[in-house]
Amino acid sequence: MSEHAAAPATAQPSAGTAPAGSAGTPRGDPRQRAAEALERARRRTLALTDCLDESELTAQHSKLMSPLAWDLAHVGNQEDIWLVRAAGGGQGVRPDLDSVYDAFQTPRADRPGLPMLSPDEARAYIAEVRRRAFESLDAAPWDAGVDPLSEEGFVFGMVAQHEQQHDETMLATHQLRRGPAVLDAPDPLAPMSRAWDEDHGEVHVPGGPFTMGTSTEPWALDNERPAHTVDVPPFDLDAVPVTNGAYQRFIEDGGYRDARWWHPEGWAYVRKADLSAPLFWRRDGAMWMRRRFGYTERVPPAEPVMHVSWYEADAYARWAGRRLPTEAEWEKAARWDPETGVSRRYPWGDEPPGEGHANLGQRHLRPAPAGAYPAGAAPCGARQLIGDVWEWTSSDFTGYPGFRAFPYREYSEVFFGSAHKVLRGGSFGTDEVACRGTFRNWDLPVRRQIFAGFRTARSSGGSL
Structure with a gap:
């Protein structure tokens, strides 16, 4: 999938586009569903990056793909923009990183030259963003008509989907990578x-x-x-x-x-x-x-x-x-x-x-x-x-x-x-x-x- 650009944290969603629910759509408690989707995505993100050392994470294995370390911090940056700032109304964890991790601003082939966070810095960053995001999850309005971005947890589902899409992109990077196998599954x-x-x-x-x-x-x-x-x-x-x-x-x-x-x-x-x-x-x-x-x-x-x-x-x-x-x-x-x-x-x-x-x-x-x-x-x-x-x-x-x-x-x-x-x-x-x-x-x-x-x-x- 082509990459999405990060919208400014001040961007206002247009009225009338709120996601609507439907009777008979199985989903359980929406906050629990959102939390589980975010946690499942993060487990996969870490599994795809913790298996490699720093040199492999910061290398570009193909000009078609970003360094894995960029993807690692990018998913956190999107969460910072949408869940900490837009949904939570906070100032954000690291607004200074927005330009580094904007998918439109720098093509994939050029991302190794960006002042990226190191893998350890990226892990600390996304952990702090996640902590703040769950505060937003607890406080966000979920009632219909209050906020189209948060109605039925749409923004949390959007961010979970975004991270999983990047997880699939990172899996494709693993396939392009040369070297001994580090992933396994039945x-x-x-x-x-x-x-x-x-x-x-x-x-x-x-x-x-x-x-x-x-x-x-x-x-x-x-x-x-x-x-x-x-x-x-x-x-x-x-x-x-x-x-x-x-x-x-x-x-x-x-x-x-x-x-x-x-x-x-x-x-x-x-x-x-x-x-x-x-x-x-x-x-x-x-x-x-x-x-x-x-x-x-x-x-x-x-x-x-x-x-x-x-x-x-x-x-x-x-x-x-x-x-x-x-x-x-x-x-x-x-x-x-x-x-x-x-x-x-x-x-x-x-x-x-x-x-x-x-x-x-x-x-x-x-x-x-x-x-x-x-x-x-x-x-x-x-x-x-x-x-x-x-x-x-x-x-x-x-x-x-x-x-x-x-x-x-x-x-x-x-x-x-x-x-x-x-x-x-x-x-x-x-x-x-x-x-x-x-x-x-x-x-x-x-x-x-x-x-x-x-x-x-x-x-x-x-x-x-």
Whole structure:
């Protein structure tokens, strides 16, 4: 996901954009939910940084990414701005750091030259910010209509989501890092049936209107709002994400050498970068190998393909005689229940994700094999729409009809346009707080370091 700019602490959210609650949305006590979300994010932040020494934390492992020490203090700075100052009305812990940790002010490639806090200083800083943030959590008004920023704990949910998004970014930095493995996690369970490996099949989604987006999810971000009706023609969708095995057939058929399949900008990108396979893959004789968090292993054919750009996903779909789904098609497949006509929070229903529903939260450090998590299937029958890999769609990132920026334009609006493509569904590195049926991710179509894959679609009747 592209980075958000830090709004000034004096910025006032516009009236009328307050997040609204909805009857039947399971969430428990909102202050407890906010506290748990913040604590879960912080545990993960520390786990991703405490495993490395200072030299590794301050190094830039790729010009595409910030030094991990920058991310560590940046999440605290955002919390300082939004929870200590905006929500708590305080002076802030370190306002002098705002320019150092403003994501828009300094591009990632240039951040090693900033006067960053040392890792130990950053840990002390974010600890003090957190202490002050919990004081704000206890005192903030939560009643509807009092403060749109604090209503139902929106600002606390926004900050928890922001930290988890940076945690996923830091996980991507770990993948780019060279050196011995420092992260470990058990593998996800394989599906009972292996029939998904070679012929994963497709599901049918009937045409007609459905409700896209939300006006009731209390922690939904501005780009998910408002709810609106979209009429989607009938289409067929891959039942599971495209696998490594299927993608290898595209490679073996000369997919990277045939301009027919590529968007013109994608073909220029392939030639300039000399691409021949997903990022982190390499050929070893007759086998494809990959590097994964410090380990080298054979590419597992049954797993969803990952670390492919939008251009690569689009080219594969064209080669297969199909196309990428639109964002509306993806959301209808994931949320729409034809029996009730209601759009769910998640493919399986409205309850929060459990371990049997989806591969989320860095419980595992790889996607589950295709066909896993039958309990998380959507009404249409598609599996793994949530978790495992982000899924590229064909859609540009734009605002919904009636969109209003909240709490500041730089959160989403400045990214609208044809430069960014929408991804949906989350990955194994995405926390549940930042992953729901309406959640929208976006990135440049050349990006490959993110945990992104895809599935393909076709209009019913066999046409593209």
